[in-house]
Amino acid sequence: MKRTRVRRTMRTAALTAGALFISLGVLPADPVRAEEPEVRVDLRVLVVSDGGPATSAIAAELDSAGTPYTVVELADTGRPVIDAAFLADSADGRPRAKYQAVVLPNDNPFPSGSPEMAALVAYEKAYGIPQVDAYTYARPQAGLEYPVNGGYAGPVDGIAAQVTAAGQAGPFGYLDGAFAFEDNDPSVDESWGFLSRPRAGADFTTYVDAPLPGGTGRGALVGEYRHDGRRELVVTFVSNQYQRQFRLLARGIVDWMTQGVRLGSSRNYFSVHVDDVFASDDRWDTELNCTPGDVDCQPGQGTPNPIRMTPDDVEHATQWSRSRGFTLDLAYNGGGSVEYREEHGGADPLADRLTADRDAFRWVNHTYDHPYLGCEQDVSIVPWKCATDPDGSTRYVTRAEISRQIADNRQWAERAGLPLEAGELVTGEHSGLKLLPQQPEDNPNLAPALADNGVAWLGSDNSRDPAQRQVGPALTVSRYPMNVFYNVGRAAEQVDEYNWIYTSRAQGGSGICEGSATTTCLDAPLDTATGYTGYIVPLEAQIAMGHVLAGDPRPHFIHQSNLAEDRIAYPVLDRVLDQYAALYADNAPLVNLRMKDIGAELRERAAWNGAVKAGQVTGHRIGDTVTVTAPEGIAVPATMPSGTVRTLPDGTAAFGEPYAGTVSCRVSPGTGQDGVTLSLPTAPAAGGTTGGSGHGTTPAPVAPLPAGVTQPVAPGTEH
Structure with a gap:
């Protein structure tokens, strides 16, 4: 299998071989002589886990970014012994450090006098390897005073x-400065921590x-504790991977431990699709507790009362988008405008205004008439079921009809001058995609129709179909x-329907939430006057922010x-936008991608992560060069210091895009190259200094785990 070689050049201020090692944070056990080979440091993180949420959270962050790591579970009786041979050996005639960073549950999770902790100490000193103490007790061995000496130990909600x-x-320069720890449920201790002052002389x-x-x-x-030629990032509070305080600090923890040179990359994203544009949506009936005109009402029940935007709504959307610097993606149904014109003497002020403001938005094909494109629906009963032929086989919407819905809507957009990406589709x-319980498989006519129309990216519902998958030519x-x-x-309609769904039968609701593993009933119905702004808005923003920060x-x-x-x-x-702006500095903006770019990001992440987990990726640093091998066709995500440049056959070019104080992108060899070479800017030495107290061999006290840390704590439902 052909592999891609990615080489990076690291410039330092070093003038001698010994100074070069210090500037890279690589400290050999003995003085380096010019004739001795330079040390190889593999770009992989060692995570020593006690099974708790703190180390699991850091592992999850490495997973999300695509940074290779190895986990050693302390409770696993068959685990490898952490000794000198496990941590370092030689490769290609030179000494090799197998891990660029070490993550421990606390500053010393081993028994007193443990040879494993001694091996880690020696390894970190010899090669300048940073250590993260994921959740440690504040004590002198971590450079801090005990909490009883003027500090604090307890809940930090x-x-x-x-x-x-x-x-x-x-490492945390991408944050604006102030942020609050979560406190979602006053009855639950969600986070626990130790607040203490640095020890005198440390x-x-x-x-x-x-x-x-x-x-x-x-x-x-x-904080960072430097002592005995070692560097530790000391974290004195516990959290899980979902809590906001960890999500905010996770990037900085990883950048600190990898010294800003690592495989993998990450950004914060937020995009919003607005479906059914040009069409209208049926309205919830607060008396019938269903939606007349849709399949949740019995046939003929109630009177449809549709909702459709007006030109004033378009003006508001346009001004809002421009003032917020945020582009909405409008999933449109051209047939909705055609129908409206037929019913109103050829006039459609909404369509006229939207097409006039077309460049304020992105546009996504949502089919011409918005029909259901899976099985043919039998709506004579509630809930509906798939219609069947006499032999019992499911009747599906035809390939020709699906293709017509796609093509007609695309042609309508071309006539209207909408800036459309033809390969994007949301049905x-x-x-057409599988829908449980009625339709357990995709409409077999869907994939051929997508191929007929060159569809490359197909929208799916994350609550039902979360994993990216192939459907014919589309992902x-x-x-x-x-x-x-x-x-x-x-707002009052929203609250009324919300109450119907999320209250018990005894409280007048549907009772759907009773006994469900994924929803929770409200304690009492929300007030229709205040429930939207007071409860639903904060909760929905919190859920969306969770996705953004992840x-x-x-x-x-x-x-x-x-x-x-x-x-x-x-x-x-x-x-969401206001909270993000208050938390993050300008160097870490929200990334607002269109659908095809989101699809490509998901595809490339999956390919890279699959190769990493299959052991098909290796990366290491030797002196001022970093080399990565990966299967052919898989671009390598990398994060480097700002100012990094890439060497090309005909010169140099800037590497990556700036984000959160570093630059990052996915790299592949240029034309005629079998690898990628990057040159890093001169930077201050990253090596550790000696000072403070020695590191004892007594393990850190076991710190408490509040109930809320073991799982996400958030009121309401998970979407």
């Missing part, structure tokens, strides 16, 4: 944390701190449904009805 000047100048730099509860002054939550209700792009309902245009590029979707009448989508979107 809702605490107001602050990135210090050193943190912003260092070389300890605080990166994140907080005021001491009930006391004066501030205590460290995250009405994601139909799916799963979208997160926001719990801002398609069949409401007013670096998940999948788009969210709402409907055109949510931009009409009370325009109820905007409070949710504004809250």
Whole structure:
């Protein structure tokens, strides 16, 4: 199998071989003589886990970024012994450090006098390998005073944390500064921590701190402790991978441990699709508790009362998008405008205004008439079922009809001058794709119709079909449904339907939430006057922010009805954008991708992560060169310091795109090259200094795990 070789050149301020090692954070056990080979450091992280949430959270961050790592589970009786041979050996006639960083559950999770901890200490000193203490007790061995000496130990829910000047100048410079720990449920201790001052004489730099509860002054939550030729990132609070405080700090933890040179990359994404544009959406009936005109009402029940945007709604959407610097993706149904013109003497002011403002948005084909494109629906009963032939086989919408819906809508857009990406498609209700329980497999006519029309990216519902998969020539792009309902245009309608779904039968609701593993009933119905802004908006924004902070590029979707009448989508979107702006510095903007780019990102992530997990990727650093091998056709994601340049056959070019204080991208060899060479800018030495107290061999005390840390704590439902 042909492999891609990716080489990177690292410039340092070093003038001698010994200085070169120090500037790279590679400290040999003995002085380096010019004739001795330079050390090889593999670009892989060692995670020593106690099975707790803190080390699991860091492993999850490495997974998400695509950074290779190895886990050693301390409780596993068959695990490898961590000794000198496990940590280092020789390769190609030179000494090799197998890991560029070490993550431990705390500053010393081993029994007193453990040879494994001694081996780690020797390894870190010999090669300048950083260590992260994922959740450790504040104590002198970690460079801190005990909490009883003027500090604090206890719950830290809702605490107001602050990135210090050193943190912003260092690994956490992508944050604006202040952020609060989560406190979702007052009845649950969600986070526990130790706040303490650095020990007198210790070389300890605080990166994140907080005021001491009930006391004066501030205590460290995250800081760097340098001692005995070693560097530790000390974290004194516990969290899981879903909690906001960890998500905010995760990037900086990884950048610190890898010294800004690593495989993998990450960004924060947010995109929003607005479905059914030009069409109208049926309205929820607050008396019938169903939607007349749709399949949840019995045939003939109620009177349809559709919701459709107006030109004023378009003006608002255009001004909002431009003022926020955020582009909405409009999934459109051209047949909706044609039908409206037929019913109104040829006039459609909405379509006229939308097409006039076409460049304020991105446009996605949502089929011409928005029909259901899976099985033929039998709506004579509720819930509906698939119609069948006499032999019992399922009747499906034909290939010709699916193809017509795609092609007619594309042609309508071309006539209207919409800037369309022809390869993108979202079918009405994601139909054609499997839908449980009625339709357990894709419409077999869907894939051929996609091929007929050159569809490369097909929207799917993340709550039903989350994994990217192949459907004929297309790859799916799963979208997160926001719990801002398609069949409401007013806040009171949204709350009424929300109450119906999420309250028990005893409280007048549907009872769907009772006994469900994925939903939770409300304690009481929400007030229709205040429930939307007071409960639904904060919850939906919190869920969306969770996806954003996890670096998940999948788009969210709402409907055109949510931009009409009370325009109820905007409070949710504004809250997400405002919260993000308050948390992040300008160097880490939200990335707002269109559908095809999201699909490509998901595809490339999956290919890279699959190759990493299959052991098909290797990466190492020797002196000022980093080399990566990967299977042919797989681009290598890499994160490097700002100012890095790439050497090309005809000169040099800037490497990557700036984000969060570094530059990153996926790299492949240029024409005629069998690898990629990058040259890093001169930077201050990253090697450790000696100072502070020695590291004892007594393991850190077992710190408490509050109930909320073992699983996400958030009121409401998971979407």
